[in-house]
Amino acid sequence: MHIELENVRKSFGPKHVLNGLSLKVEKGKSLVVIGGSGTGKSVMLKCILGILQPDSGSIKIAGENAVGLRGEARDKFLARFGMLFQGGALFDSISVWENVAFGLMQGRHTPRAKAREIAMEKLVLVGLSADVGKLYPAELSGGMQKRVGLARAIAADPEIIFFDEPTTGLDPIMADVINNLIVDCVKRLGATTISITHDMASARKIADDIAMIYKGEIIWQGPAKMIDRSGNPYVDQFILGRADGPIKMDVLKA
Ligand SMILES: Nc1ncnc2c1ncn2[C@@H]1O[C@H](COP(=O)(O)OP(=O)(O)O)[C@@H](O)[C@H]1O
Ligand SMILES: [Mg+2]
Structure with missing residues (x-):
């Protein structure tokens, strides 16, 4: 099990x-x-x-x-583990790609450039264009925020x-x-x-x-x-x- x-x-x-x-x-x-x-x-x-x-x-x-x-x-x-929290729970004060890459940079000490590259790939996987990475969570619709939350949950291939x-x-x-x-x-x-x-x-x-x-x-x-x-x-x-x-x-x- x-x-x-x-x-x-x-x-x-x-x-x-x-x-x-x-x-x-x-x-x-x-x-x-x-x-x-x-x-x-x-x-x-x-x-x-x-x-x-x-x-x-x-x-x-x-x-x-x-x-x-x-x-x-x-x-x-x-x-x-990867986790998609109830309500998305994105950090408002950092960009979308930094949200996606957060666990990679904080938990796993992935270098920033590499983490950014992975975040952009994951954004594309959830159907967002890489441009969205530069935006802030407040600039996104609810559906887009959920996609970002999903990209973050799968970022480290858990x-x-x-x-x-x-x-x-x-x-x-x-x-x-x-x-x-x-x-x-x-x-x-x-x-x-x-x-x-x-x-x-x-x-x-x-x-x-x-x-x-x-x-x-x-x-x-x-x-x-x-x-x-x-x-x-x-x-x-x-x-x-x-x-x-x-x-x-x-x-x-x-
Ligand atoms: N940290 C906490 N302190 C006190 N009560 C809590 C805490 N977390 C959850 N509860 C209570 O436990 C119950 C179940 O909560 P929760 O698991 O969040 O419900 P749900 O099934 O809707 O996800 C609720 O009555 C909630 O108020
Ligand atoms: Mg609940």
């Missing part, structure tokens, strides 16, 4: 966010995690990356423990990529363009990926496997083509987008 989480728990004070979450992703496969807002999806990714420390449970990457790494071990670990809601805030056509780019880039790299989305069209497009998170646990995982026949009422309610069903919105309970 390339990525394996077992019984991971994470609370913030009295708030239990991950409640014994377990999942597995095989090397080169794409897992899409679906689930409502606030169910712990981003917290799960942050625990894998060590941005947050799980309270208990095990996280393994290619069989090696990923929890509690420090110093050089942590730098080496992070160098294996073995694992996380996509946190890559299409949120895009119109359906631009979302489909980004999904196609994700599929192409991931195939080209042979990377293992975890993507988070609440958009089922995206999930169906990107996923080999789909997992549904509910209240900090994975309540169903299976091949994407089985999602319509999961036999799980929570999954059915989610994919059909129904207000009625076993998932109760907290607002309705209040």
